[in-house]
Amino acid sequence: MTSRDTELRPSAELLTWLTSLRTLSAAAASGDGLREVLDLVARTARSLLGFDFCGVLTPNDAGTSLLITGWSGLSDEYVARINADRPVGLDSTAPSAQAFHTGRPVTIRDITAEPQFTPWGGVARDQGYRAIVSVPLVAEGHVLGTLNGYYTPLHTFTQHETERMSLLANHAAIALTSARRLDELSRLNESLRAQRDILTRSEQIHERLLDVTLRAGGLDGIARVLAELIGRPVLVEDARGTVLATAGDSARLPAPDWTTTATDATSSTKPVRVEDGQHPFWVASVRLDGEVVARIWYSGDRGGLDQLGERAVEHAALVISLELFRIRTGVETEHRLRGELLAELLTPGSEVTEQLSHRAQYLGHDLARPHIAIVGALGATEEDVSTHIYHRALTAVSDLVRPYRPRPLAAMHHGRIVVLWPIGSETETSTGTTIVLSEQQAAERLYTVMNSVSPTTAASVALSTHDKHGTYAQAYRMARGALDIALRAGRSGTVVTLADLGLTGLLLQLDDPAQLLAFADRSLAPLLAYDRDHRTHLLETLQTYLARKLNRAETAQELHLHPNTVKQRIQRIEHLTRTDLADPATVVHFSTALTIRGVATADSSSTP
Structure with a gap:
């Protein structure tokens, strides 16, 4: 080997550095956990630069402090x-904080001589170091943290040492950036996998609940499946608090009479926690068409549900709304068929x-049985109440009559709820007792049920x-006439019988309204003609005068007239009809005529 080859061959220290940096880069790109990469950065710095201890400090989530997140020694x-x-x-004035903010290395030869290091002096002595260097980890123009080296004895850091430390810190920052991005991708992948699993499980839950309805399992089947999915007993009730289905241990479910008092807190489609004073639920x-049609209750003695459990409740709510829609559609069809039958009868x-x-x-229904007619109204006029409320009332009435045989x-008929009740219709209680309602009792049951639909009507x-x-x-004409006459007289909110109406009730039972109206027209014709030709109110004055027992002062007060005006009208009435209202027979004659006219008018308004 020539001397030139020896000069070109890397030194052992450079090979060590290159190998260490290669290892660091490989670890950052391998997908190892962020904590493992940070520890490797600290071990590499300690190994290459000869520190007694090394640590990597990064900001906490709030960005207020630096925490040791990787270390060696x-x-x-x-x-x-x-x-x-x-x-x-x-x-603070700690060297790590200074290096983080300035982006330059900070060294301390002796921490015991630096007042700004006093807060960490105790733990430093326990760890056993006196000198420290803190170098910022900078990547893409951002400071990610600091790389700290510690010496046990006093140590004066040279420029060469800080430059080498900075060089290592730059490579470490790049590795840290790569590791963070891979860590974020890994967490994102885990989150996506978790979401995928939840969606898959959610679809399975929905399919299972939907399968119950397809197999005609009804609300009971849906409640059973939901109770199994969430591991808790379940109660399903309608908007009025009537229990539709239960599943599981009933002792862990709320009492039905209590749930109706907790409706203010139960309008959310998301599960809401409520308490009855002792137990959490x-x-x-x-919801169906924006309206709360039912509620799902389950026990809360084990806290809230996990994400899948809440999904199960959401899917159950959707399937229940579909089942109630199916039931409602069937009920509407039933109402239509019964309405067509009633209209023909x-x-x-x-x-x-x-x-x-x-x-x-x-x-x-058994049309061979004799029936009575019961007619019900909500409010004083047909315009007082929406059609929606009437449909709810009809559904409640239909639920009431369903158990009776014959049914x-x-x-609905001409804006009123009409029930043809068979005489002797009976039903059985849960104990096997047979119940037969009288006509009056049947009407009172209907009255109670209709009143329960709306608290304001x-x-x-x-x-x-x-x-x-x-x-x-004929039965319908009597009941409808009695109802209309009672409402006109201001007698709303009660059960009216023909006997309650006295002479009017007796006249309603006569089966020749045309003859009755002809008698009334003959008796009142002069007044009707005069009012029509002169736009006066003689007929109204006569009716009020008789109702006030011939008291002119009270009649004037009710009609907002002067008593002399009432006197003149009474004289005009007597002149036109050639009668004397001081004669008791005349009073009876006109009272009967006015009553018949009211009955005939009510009868004509109730004729299909």
């Missing part, structure tokens, strides 16, 4: 004490044909009398 106790009790604040709402002059009887029998026929119900020879149309 330092004890685990020292690292833990520094990181937990004495972190290097970035706003979780509840999520089921209430048509004046219609007969119960064999075909009509078969249709009714298919729907569970009462309930449907009062129900009114009227019923006809039992006439085994009467038609369905």
Whole structure:
């Protein structure tokens, strides 16, 4: 080997450096964990530069302090004490903080002579070092942290030493950047894999719940599968608090009468934690067309669910909404079929044909049985309540009559809920007892159910009398007429019978409204004609005068008139009709005529 070959051959120290840097670069690119790369940086610096201890410091998540995240030679106790009790604040005068902010090396020959190092003097003595050098780790113009070297004895750092330390720090910063990016990619990949697994499992959960509905498992089947998926008992109730399905240990479920008082906290589709005073529960709402139609309750004695458990509840809510939509569609179809049947039965002059009887029998009704008619209204007028509320009320009424045999026929007709109730219809309780409601009891049950639909809307119900020879149309005319007359008189929010209406109720039972109206028209014709020709209010004055028992002062007060004006109108009425209102027979005559006119008007408004 020539002398020139010897000059060109790298020195042993350079080979060591090159090998170490190659190892460091390979580790950063190999996908090793960030902690392993940081420890390797510290070991390499300690090995190449001869430090007693080495450490790599990087900012914490908040960016307020530097923590030791890689080390060589330092004890685990020292690292833990520094990181937990004495972190290097970035706003301090510590050499690491100075190097981080200035981007230049900082050296201390003797830490005991430096006041700014006092906070770390105790742990430094325990570790056993006196001298320190801190070099910034700079990559792509950004300071990533510092590389620190420690000597046990006093040590004066030369420029050559700091330059070598900086050279190593530059390579270490590049390796640290690569390791961080790989670590971020690894975490991202893990997150993506976790999300993929969750999505896959979520799809399996959804398919399993959907399979229940496809196999006609109903709400009970959905509740059972959900309880199995989340490992907790489940209760499903509708928006009114009626239990639709349960699964699992009922002792760990909320009492149904309590859940209705907790609705303010249960409008969220995400599970919300509520307490009944002793036990925690979780509840999520089921929505359909933006409306809360059901709620899912499950026990919260083991805290909240994990992500998959919450997904299971979300999917269950979706499947329950689909099942309720299917039920609602079936209910609407049922309402339509029963409404068509009812409309045919209430048509004046219609007969119960064999075909009509078969249709009714298919729907569970026996038209051979005598029926009474019960008519219900929500609010004082048809415009007071939305159609949606009426549909809810009809569904509630249909649920009420469903267990009875033969089944009462309930449907909407001309803006009212109409029920044809078979005399003697019966049902059995859970104990096997047979219940037969009287006509009055049936009407009161319907009244109670209709009132439960809306807390702000009062129900009114009227019923006809039992006439085994009467038609369905006649029974309906009586009940509808009684209801309309009661509402006009301000008698809403109650159950009205024909007997409650006195003479009016008796007249409603007469089956010749045309003759009744003709009598009323003959008696009141002069007043009707005069009011029409002169735009006066004689008929209204007469009606009020009779209602106020011939008291002119009270009549004037109610009509907002002067008593003399009332006197003049009464004289005009007597002149036109050639009567004397001081005669009791005349009072009865006009009172009857006015009542008949009201009955006939109510009858005409209720005719299909």
